[in-house]
Amino acid sequence: MKSKITLKELAKLLNVSVSTVSKALHDSPEISPKTAERVKELAKLHNYRPNPVAVNLKKSKTGTIGVVIPNISNSFFARVLSGMEAEAQKHDQQVITYISNESLEREKQICDLLTSGMVDGVLIAVSEETQKKQAYDHLYALLDYDIPVVIYDRINLGLPADKIGVDDEKSFYEATQFFRTKGLHKVGLASAIHHVGIGQLRIKGYEQAMQDEENLHTVTSTKPVDLKSKIRNLIVSEKIEALLCTDFESAILATRVAYEENIKIPEDLKLIGYISREVAQYLTPSLSYIEQHPQELGIKAVEILNNRLDGKYKTGEFEEKIVSTTLVHLESTGF
Amino acid sequence: MKSKITLKELAKLLNVSVSTVSKALHDSPEISPKTAERVKELAKLHNYRPNPVAVNLKKSKTGTIGVVIPNISNSFFARVLSGMEAEAQKHDQQVITYISNESLEREKQICDLLTSGMVDGVLIAVSEETQKKQAYDHLYALLDYDIPVVIYDRINLGLPADKIGVDDEKSFYEATQFFRTKGLHKVGLASAIHHVGIGQLRIKGYEQAMQDEENLHTVTSTKPVDLKSKIRNLIVSEKIEALLCTDFESAILATRVAYEENIKIPEDLKLIGYISREVAQYLTPSLSYIEQHPQELGIKAVEILNNRLDGKYKTGEFEEKIVSTTLVHLESTGF
DNA sequence: CTGAAAGCGCTTACAG
DNA sequence: CTGAAAGCGCTTACAG
Numbered sequence: 261m262k263s264k265i266t267l268k269e270l271a272k273l274l275n276v277s278v279s280t281v282s283k284a285l286h287d288s289p290e291i292s293p294k295t296a297e298r299v300k301e302l303a304k305l306h307n308y309r310p311n312p313v314a315v316n317l318k319k320s321k322t323g324t325i326g327v328v329i330p331n332i333s334n335s336f337f338a339r340v341l342s343g344m345e346a347e348a349q350k351h352d353q354q355v356i357t358y359i360s361n362e363s364l365e366r367e368k369q370i371c372d373l374l375t376s377g378m379v380d381g382v383l384i385a386v387s388e389e390t391q392k393k394q395a396y397d398h399l400y401a402l403l404d405y406d407i408p409v410v411i412y413d414r415i416n417l418g419l420p421a422d423k424i425g426v427d428d429e430k431s432f433y434e435a436t437q438f439f440r441t442k443g444l445h446k447v448g449l450a451s452a453i454h455h456v457g458i459g460q461l462r463i464k465g466y467e468q469a470m471q472d473e474e475n476l477h478t479v480t481s482t483k484p485v486d487l488k489s490k491i492r493n494l495i496v497s498e499k500i501e502a503l504l505c506t507d508f509e510s511a512i513l514a515t516r517v518a519y520e521e522n523i524k525i526p527e528d529l530k531l532i533g534y535i536s537r538e539v540a541q542y543l544t545p546s547l548s549y550i551e552q553h554p555q556e557l558g559i560k561a562v563e564i565l566n567n568r569l570d571g572k573y574k575t576g577e578f579e580e581k582i583v584s585t586t587l588v589h590l591e592s593t594g595f
Numbered sequence: 596m597k598s599k600i601t602l603k604e605l606a607k608l609l610n611v612s613v614s615t616v617s618k619a620l621h622d623s624p625e626i627s628p629k630t631a632e633r634v635k636e637l638a639k640l641h642n643y644r645p646n647p648v649a650v651n652l653k654k655s656k657t658g659t660i661g662v663v664i665p666n667i668s669n670s671f672f673a674r675v676l677s678g679m680e681a682e683a684q685k686h687d688q689q690v691i692t693y694i695s696n697e698s699l700e701r702e703k704q705i706c707d708l709l710t711s712g713m714v715d716g717v718l719i720a721v722s723e724e725t726q727k728k729q730a731y732d733h734l735y736a737l738l739d740y741d742i743p744v745v746i747y748d749r750i751n752l753g754l755p756a757d758k759i760g761v762d763d764e765k766s767f768y769e770a771t772q773f774f775r776t777k778g779l780h781k782v783g784l785a786s787a788i789h790h791v792g793i794g795q796l797r798i799k800g801y802e803q804a805m806q807d808e809e810n811l812h813t814v815t816s817t818k819p820v821d822l823k824s825k826i827r828n829l830i831v832s833e834k835i836e837a838l839l840c841t842d843f844e845s846a847i848l849a850t851r852v853a854y855e856e857n858i859k860i861p862e863d864l865k866l867i868g869y870i871s872r873e874v875a876q877y878l879t880p881s882l883s884y885i886e887q888h889p890q891e892l893g894i895k896a897v898e899i900l901n902n903r904l905d906g907k908y909k910t911g912e913f914e915e916k917i918v919s920t921t922l923v924h925l926e927s928t929g930f
Numbered sequence: 931c932t933g934a935a936a937g938c939g940c941t942t943a944c945a946g
Numbered sequence: 947c948t949g950a951a952a953g954c955g956c957t958t959a960c961a962g
Binding site: 268288314 | 942
Binding site for chain 2: 264307309310311312313314316317322324332333335338339341342345346354355356357358359361375376377378405406512515516519538539542543544
């Protein structure tokens with residue numbers, strides 16, 4: 261039970277002033293080596309640690325950054341968080357985590373909390389509901405404050421802030437092209453997130469790559485049952501040769517349909533999904549996927565935030581960075 | 596750009612003292628209704644929010660709790676975190692997240708940070724490496740401080756602290772019994788975490804339930820290749836009828852082996868895994884699993900911590916709670 | 931009912 | 947080289 265010792269108590273024990281102790285511990289050149297040593301020795305003995313709350317008050321900052329995560333069960337975001345935490349550590353910042361659960365209401369509450377000055381900066385991925393309803397008022401309110409905001413992952417919402425995202429459009433363009441160069445032309449796309457920004461970008465990438473094909477084979481729905489039957493149609497009736505899935509749900513449904521219909525992957529159907537490595541490698545067959553490098557995204561998000569905090573960017577001008585994706589081949593593409 | 600207004604500025608604008616403003620905003624009965632109203636009006640107009648750092652300094656607390664997570668990609672822990680965040684919110688506490696990545700070194704650093712008074716309390720699941728090396732000094736150091744610690748999930752390490760865990764032993768006892776009541780007696784167990792506390796408890800549960808059987812069928816290894824071949828042996832040569840897996844890795848390997856050996860699940864082999872719902876339901880076939888209710892565990896962990904902070908427990912006596920598990924049947928058990 | 935003062939634990943410009 | 951003072955933004959016991 262070493263209850264925390266303060267500067268004042270240390271000063272009294274040493275018979276010097278509080279200022280002297282503080283300076284000594286900060287290696288101020290004002291202090292004589294002899295005194296400095298005495299002070300440090302006693303500080304060590306008592307395991308003195310400056311009270312971070314007091315230091316922060318004095319320095320008018322909080323030493324923390326706030327991270328808003330839409331869905332922590334999604335291992336993409338879990339790994340983004342892991343990157344953020346690692347990078348924040350390097351800057352001696354603590355990461356305060358807020359989970360919006362893809363809920364607009366919750367996101368509003370969180371933004372409200374954030375404006376009270378709990379944190380020096382905010383990293384946020386906007387919730388699905390917010391995007392669907394295009395209700396961005398609370399975000400503009402947050403931006404209106406002096407608090408720096410970096411939007412990560414879900415970036416194409418037109419908000420005036422620094423951004424770091426994934427190259428969604430290009431990744432799907434390339435994945436589609438990949439199939440075509442392999443001689444497959446009946447390439448389909450399934451999506452359960454066609455209503456949110458990143459989904460739209462992925463679909464756009466696919467359409468770009470398919471523009472000289474006669475038919476697109478796109479199916480979308482937010483209802484699993486619906487989407488499943490549409491996918492079944494794509495596979496069984498339209499007999500597509502390859503399928504791109506924009507998200508976890510559509511990828512799983514496609515795998516399921518193939519299993520149920522006895523369609524062999526990758527022999528009869530090739531599959532690429534936009535899912536995380538954690539899951540991809542353990543599906544049967546394992547699913548070729550687009551690696552988004554979430555850890556790196558998290559690291560860069562914190563870098564951008566700190567650049568902003570350090571005044572390295574001009575006010576009114578916003579940084580926008582993109583992390584490139586990698587197509588990782590597992591069993592479902594057979595290459 | 597509404598830069599933050601302070602009590603002092605508010606006081607000046609109103610021509611009253613800082614104390615009056617502060618009291619008015621706290622609905623102190625000392626203040627006349629008229630003044631109170633004036634103050635609140637202006638505060639609202641300027642969107643006044645008390646500086647949380649200053650409030651905390653005054654109250655000698657931090658308003659935050661620290662959560663140490665061994666592996667955030669494990670959706671069990673992700674969901675625990677989600678429960679913690681939700682419950683902390685109710686107590687107006689912020690959650691600071693630290694990720695140890697199952698590393699002893701990192702865990703030491705984190706504990707060191709934590710002792711500096713960044714947080715009012717700590718929730719920790721001890722890293723695998725720490726358990727393997729039984730290096731608990733940094734944890735004792737943390738406990739030696741006045742800072743309350745709740746150990747969650749990985750609790751049977753003999754550390755003197757409040758604890759909240761999962762009923763590991765009982766869950767496997769019951770799962771084993773379940774198979775036996777169904778007439779299956781050649782029940783095996785595979786584990787890649789036999790060296791850590793929770794793994795040992797699960798194995799113990801299995802052994803308890805199997806004590807009147809002639810043979811146990813236990814295979815363990817931390818090396819995937821090794822474990823896989825041992826599992827293959829269990830399935831192919833020993834022809835077990837059912838298999839319990841203590842962890843994600845062994846469950847996946849078992850599914851893989853069955854797939855490769857053309858063993859039908861659940862017809863030829865029944866499988867139960869200790870994995871999270873997220874993954875279980877999407878495997879092919881979907882895997883019956885033991886639901887640990889991570890969210891609830893997270894909520895209770897924060898409740899215990901706050902009881903401790905509120906002095907509801909006696910010093911020297913420790914709380915220990917257990918969250919019951921549920922066996923969830925999906926395709927792999929066929930019931 | 932209002933305000934001056936002390937204090938939470940620190941840092942730092944200033945005086946000696 | 948050392949220390950007294952002011953101040954970060956708040957709360958609250960005390961005096962008036």
